[in-house]
Amino acid sequence: MRTSNKIKEISSAYRELLASSLVILVCLLLFLKFPTTNSFQNISKEIFFFLIVPIFYIKFILKKDLRDFGFSLPRKKSDFFWAIGVLLALIGISLILAKIPEFRKNYLIVNSLGNSFLVFLLYELVAFNFLFLLQTIFFQGFILFTFSDKFKKYSVLLTFIIYCASLLLENNFAWQMAPLILFSLGGSLISYKSRSFWLAYLTGMIFIIAFDSFLIYISK
Amino acid sequence: MKRFFSIILIGFFVFPLLFPLQKIQAASNSDIAANAQKMLDDWSADYLANDYADQDAIPTVTLAFNPTGPADGNKVQAFTTTTNFKTGNSNLYYTWFLKRDNCPKDKSECDLNEDGKVNIEDYKIEAARIIANGGFDWKSANYSKREGSISYDIEGNNEDRDSDSKSGYDASMGGDGQSSSKCYIRDFDGAMNYRLKDCAHLFPKDNVSGESLGDGSFSLKEEKFWHTNPNDVDTAATGNTDEANVIGLGQESFVWTYKTGDKVGVAVEGLATGTDHVMWALPKNKCNTDKFQKDGDFTMEVSDVNACLEKNMVSVKEGTDSSVLVPDESADENENASLTYLPSNPSNDPSGNNPTRITLTASVLDTLDKSRVYYNWKVYGSNEKDPEDWGDPLLKSKLVNSSSSAGFGLDEFSFDLAFSDSDIKYIKVKVSISENDTDGNTEATFKEVVIPIASAGTMGIYSVSANPDSSPGDILTLEEERCKNTTEDCSVAKNEIVGVKINSSNLTDFSWKLDDETLIYPVCPLADCSSPENNSAFFPILKNKGEKYTLSVSAIDKKTKEVVSLTKNFLVTDPYAFITSDDKKTCAPVLLGYFIDLDNNLSPDYSTTNFQALPGSTIKLNPNLSVPNLNNLTWTVDATTINKDTDSQCGVQIDDKGVITFPADTEVGYSFDVKLSALYTQDNNIKKTLNKYWGVALNDFYEKQIDATITIDIVDELETADATDSLSQKNDRSKLLAAMISSAPTQFIFLVKIVLISFLLLFSSYFLLSLFPKKDNA
Numbered sequence: 001m002r003t004s005n006k007i008k009e010i011s012s013a014y015r016e017l018l019a020s021s022l023v024i025l026v027c028l029l030l031f032l033k034f035p036t037t038n039s040f041q042n043i044s045k046e047i048f049f050f051l052i053v054p055i056f057y058i059k060f061i062l063k064k065d066l067r068d069f070g071f072s073l074p075r076k077k078s079d080f081f082w083a084i085g086v087l088l089a090l091i092g093i094s095l096i097l098a099k100i101p102e103f104r105k106n107y108l109i110v111n112s113l114g115n116s117f118l119v120f121l122l123y124e125l126v127a128f129n130f131l132f133l134l135q136t137i138f139f140q141g142f143i144l145f146t147f148s149d150k151f152k153k154y155s156v157l158l159t160f161i162i163y164c165a166s167l168l169l170e171n172n173f174a175w176q177m178a179p180l181i182l183f184s185l186g187g188s189l190i191s192y193k194s195r196s197f198w199l200a201y202l203t204g205m206i207f208i209i210a211f212d213s214f215l216i217y218i219s220k
Numbered sequence: 221m222k223r224f225f226s227i228i229l230i231g232f233f234v235f236p237l238l239f240p241l242q243k244i245q246a247a248s249n250s251d252i253a254a255n256a257q258k259m260l261d262d263w264s265a266d267y268l269a270n271d272y273a274d275q276d277a278i279p280t281v282t283l284a285f286n287p288t289g290p291a292d293g294n295k296v297q298a299f300t301t302t303t304n305f306k307t308g309n310s311n312l313y314y315t316w317f318l319k320r321d322n323c324p325k326d327k328s329e330c331d332l333n334e335d336g337k338v339n340i341e342d343y344k345i346e347a348a349r350i351i352a353n354g355g356f357d358w359k360s361a362n363y364s365k366r367e368g369s370i371s372y373d374i375e376g377n378n379e380d381r382d383s384d385s386k387s388g389y390d391a392s393m394g395g396d397g398q399s400s401s402k403c404y405i406r407d408f409d410g411a412m413n414y415r416l417k418d419c420a421h422l423f424p425k426d427n428v429s430g431e432s433l434g435d436g437s438f439s440l441k442e443e444k445f446w447h448t449n450p451n452d453v454d455t456a457a458t459g460n461t462d463e464a465n466v467i468g469l470g471q472e473s474f475v476w477t478y479k480t481g482d483k484v485g486v487a488v489e490g491l492a493t494g495t496d497h498v499m500w501a502l503p504k505n506k507c508n509t510d511k512f513q514k515d516g517d518f519t520m521e522v523s524d525v526n527a528c529l530e531k532n533m534v535s536v537k538e539g540t541d542s543s544v545l546v547p548d549e550s551a552d553e554n555e556n557a558s559l560t561y562l563p564s565n566p567s568n569d570p571s572g573n574n575p576t577r578i579t580l581t582a583s584v585l586d587t588l589d590k591s592r593v594y595y596n597w598k599v600y601g602s603n604e605k606d607p608e609d610w611g612d613p614l615l616k617s618k619l620v621n622s623s624s625s626a627g628f629g630l631d632e633f634s635f636d637l638a639f640s641d642s643d644i645k646y647i648k649v650k651v652s653i654s655e656n657d658t659d660g661n662t663e664a665t666f667k668e669v670v671i672p673i674a675s676a677g678t679m680g681i682y683s684v685s686a687n688p689d690s691s692p693g694d695i696l697t698l699e700e701e702r703c704k705n706t707t708e709d710c711s712v713a714k715n716e717i718v719g720v721k722i723n724s725s726n727l728t729d730f731s732w733k734l735d736d737e738t739l740i741y742p743v744c745p746l747a748d749c750s751s752p753e754n755n756s757a758f759f760p761i762l763k764n765k766g767e768k769y770t771l772s773v774s775a776i777d778k779k780t781k782e783v784v785s786l787t788k789n790f791l792v793t794d795p796y797a798f799i800t801s802d803d804k805k806t807c808a809p810v811l812l813g814y815f816i817d818l819d820n821n822l823s824p825d826y827s828t829t830n831f832q833a834l835p836g837s838t839i840k841l842n843p844n845l846s847v848p849n850l851n852n853l854t855w856t857v858d859a860t861t862i863n864k865d866t867d868s869q870c871g872v873q874i875d876d877k878g879v880i881t882f883p884a885d886t887e888v889g890y891s892f893d894v895k896l897s898a899l900y901t902q903d904n905n906i907k908k909t910l911n912k913y914w915g916v917a918l919n920d921f922y923e924k925q926i927d928a929t930i931t932i933d934i935v936d937e938l939e940t941a942d943a944t945d946s947l948s949q950k951n952d953r954s955k956l957l958a959a960m961i962s963s964a965p966t967q968f969i970f971l972v973k974i975v976l977i978s979f980l981l982l983f984s985s986y987f988l989l990s991l992f993p994k995k996d997n998a
Contacts, residue, residue: 015993019992030981045974056982061989190227
């Protein structure tokens, strides 16, 4: 009787966490494994499993405010200091990364990006930006804030682990992904501290654009 | 929130339009950044083809030797074939290096710069001395002063700067007359171009004289070191100064006295095609940059490139079991490779109406797999048979309808001889052949042949009338010209006689051949069949439908005395007719689409049976017949049969040539059915002539009803092909629309699937949550 009560107590305490974890797991698996045949379908898949399903789940199943999942804007000055701090740290690490021959050999930047500033901007601000935002909403928003109530600061690490696991699952844990892996940790930290993934997204964009520009510059 | 979802939905459909659907393929890895990269890759491949082309234009050089199996003491020549350099070979710097078998062991022999080490610099010096020396007896030369100059101290006092600069050469980065400060080396393994920290030449370094090469001054100390004649500014007699010879300006080949074990290499410096990037081409393309990425520094230096040179040495293969291709300087003596061309006496047709197509074939006996052999074809033109300089190769635009000129397995090259430049009397065709042997070494050679080209005029094809009973010489007469302005085979019908005439007054000594056999007449139809001025010929069509005749004529050009030849093919077909519109502004065939050639040029494809006309316009239709002698030509317009006699009664005009004109006085949406009918039969005199002189049985002659039918729809606006630019735009638009429409059902089904799964997921999560007990608020 006592055991049954305990189970009931635990399940009632963690019901949201368990259900949300399951949704996160299924969303990730569907995102990774749902068969597609072209980029239109790839983008659709990402929009649905990284944006629409999490939003519907928060709004209509959990009946919570989206702002609890990082959709709010940062308010405190200290949030920006965190963002700047993380950005500097990321840049510092990436400078070391750029010295690793293996990384330089395997981090491929499309040739045309280096040849045309317009194409570079178009790539970073349209193609990459759009998909990067979806990724940030899902990882630094939905996943991070699902776990942050229970796991507090360890949710940052958990988000990072889940991101790496998703890459491993897709055999994509490679040098090409190194900047995004770095950002996964730094971005989660910013998001956790500011309670907003927007700041993490902004920091990530600045970091990726600066990093790609730097690599193009030194390879010229 | 509504606005947010609206934006997402709009973006959902608009975003894919930014990228050509047919180009965007599924990225195998589903990672976000990788997807973005893939999309942009596809996208940029479409719109930035020029950038890619520049990236791909990496200069290369291949080496070949003659002879391939030299004995010790033989003179061996190493040839280079370069590609993708911006300038001609004469502007490039060829830094040759020669490593003897006893090097680096024998220091006393090999350490030429006396620095205590035997390395690539010594091998460069070895080669440069051979090039610059030109057989000069340097040992007995007086290097203390130049003839006619003031007394000169070899230690550097009283320098004779005037004479020094005469023998000197001021080198610039990227080749003679170029200037660039961007230097790159290609890492073929890593498929990357590495920029060098500083630009510098790979010229040999002379530590003894202490002076550098390419500075515009060639002092006596340098003359002595490089074994050149101090009293001759061009010791090797190449046309360049001594200093230019030492640094290898334009030195496409290198001749040395062979010793067993010798290895040779070359680094060619020049600007890459379409760029201002200085690049070096190496024979084996071996310059792996991994080893030079020291301490995390990825930018290479010239010394790093220098270190690559030893890996790019090529040995001269000996014996007949070698897979080295034999270079050709004397094609007849060469047994392993050959270059042939057909026809043997080609002629140029400046009008381009009926050009001769020349086909060149290269064959290599020793090659194991033809598809592994790389062929690069170049054509040069000149008005002299043996000019001093053939100049740059002719542009592809001058080689009309040319086949691919470079690639693996391309042992055949053909193009139409339609040079508008009548100064081209000779062409030189050069094919560079390279092959990787089993060791991964690239072996190369080239073949070239000079072909005389004559301007032979054109071959006109005519219908023939006959008079079998007249005297020989007057039996056959040329009538109406046919098969004009076409490069295709001329259609002829069985049991007719065809006449041909060469329209040129510059030719004489005509020799006619039909199917490779001399054309012989049973009775001479010409005034004098033995006359060398007979520029006409006749022959009967006796073969069956589907078979071909090849008529060729060779003649002597009165001015150049060269033999010229012309060829024309005739295809035996059933007689046929087709209808064309005389005025395409009022009546035109329906545009079905476009043909796209390999260069993405579009050419319109028009229907032959469906036409469109404007209401109220006058429709004028031509009867086009493959054969003459058509009788009873009639037109049928909307079931009313009209001929020359009844045309006026029907409000229609038919002229003497059978052209019909009638008004399109109907409304939009109406269709005319128009039919052309004729009866084909041979002319009686032709029948008699064929029977009398060629023995054709009378029951072999036949009659054939020929019909052609078209439908003319009356429309508001004619659909015709626009200018080329708009064609491509139209094509792009159509492609995009077609791709969107054709893939729309698939995308829609995908969306339905993904929406259903999303709802299932949400419902499942709701269901799951309801299974768990809620927190007891109490």
